[in-house]
Amino acid sequence: MQQLAGKIAVVTGGSRGIGVAIARQLAAVGCAVTITGRDPQTLERAVAQFRSEGFALEAQRSDVGSESEVKNLFSSIKNRFGKLDYLINNAGTAHALASVDRLSAEEFRRVVDTNLTGTFLCTRAAIPLMGAGAVIVNNLSVAATQVFAGMSAYCAAKAGALAFTNTLREELREKGIRVLALIPGAVDTEIWNQFWPEAPREKMISAEDVARAVMLALSMPRGTSVDEIRIGPATGTL
Template sequence: MAAPRNLAGKVALITGASRGIGLAVAKALAREGAKLVITGRDQKALQAAERALKQALRGKRALAPRILSCTTDVREPKSVQALFADIKKDFPRLDILINNAGISHAMAEVERLPIQIWREVIETDLTGMFLVTQGALPLLRRGGTIVNNLSMAATHVFAGQSAYCAAKHGALGFTRTLREELRPRGIRVIALMPGATDTAIWNQFWPEAPRQRMLRPETVAQAILDALLLPPESTVEEITLMPTAGAL
């Protein structure tokens, strides 16, 4: 007998789902029966992710996933508007929003950090989260959940990573404010703070980092899934997930 699907019929939007943590979350949610909207800037990478998702569920006909892939740049208001126009054509509502799209930057102390890099990181990791959340709110109902993928950099600082730390600290303030605003509407808002996770983002600032000491993206996805599956009257407001080996 097929196992019950805990997210059957739910619609989940995952930004930055073409690889890394976002793709792992998409796989975990699809396995539970969720319908997916996945985004990223690189159309080919997004198409490859869609194929990978279908491959992961191959042979499980009951789980044939419904996937809408949208090429979106979360920094651009017009691109985000186009995303929600596409979503509304296919789905009447959203149940889950995973704000995951994010970038880091090459190590550089404040004195030498180019303004263009500062802007790119703040616009992606902070303004992008605001824009996507604002677009999603009219589609979210009581019982819905927003998960904002922050980082240890939301509460800790790392020299040479000022734009990333500033964006993630700001995103934590945004997340906590949003949670208070959405309590009366019965929408859960979760701040996810993973430690080092083995994805391509490390190539942006520390390519030789010891990958064997990191979390796997699938483990982060499992933590999100566990939070999503809590009974509706309860929530876990902040998740700090660390490698057993500790911080790098």
């Protein structure tokens, strides 16, 4: 992991769950990490926790669905560091289980704005800061390729984000920027409270395990193609 030291990284939705685990492992190998999220208190808690563990890292409040906030985020990365090596498009949200006929348009848009449009907005703002050897990791879900009744907005957004990821990879290949689809199964985080609070957590994998897989992919030498990471419980389903 030595080659990751000194790299500049942004982890969207890095204030808790999978994002904070990836941020912690990046910081531990010497990356300069900026985490984002919407809730300032959750961000502050994460920063305080990192500091208590001996890691320095920056936090910036930024909603991935807001064009202006995303623009501000990457302007400050440019001003502070002048470049970006790793963009981890991790921010995501689910929704309460609802069949299509009961799902509000507002809820549908909120989920698409975060999981799909947010990935686009952050990527578009980050590309000018990235050069050969840089990596973009898009945290999707098994829901990108598998459907779950009651989760239409989430499945549609994640499937769209997979198509976006695959297109992006082709566009950035010539520049030497790698694009990775991260496809986790069930991971024990707070996102489950949005649609299945009593889900069996003991059957899920940990956010740290997902982060370890991401670190392995990031540490692959330039010229290596790792297009997809699929990681989840060995049993497959819950």
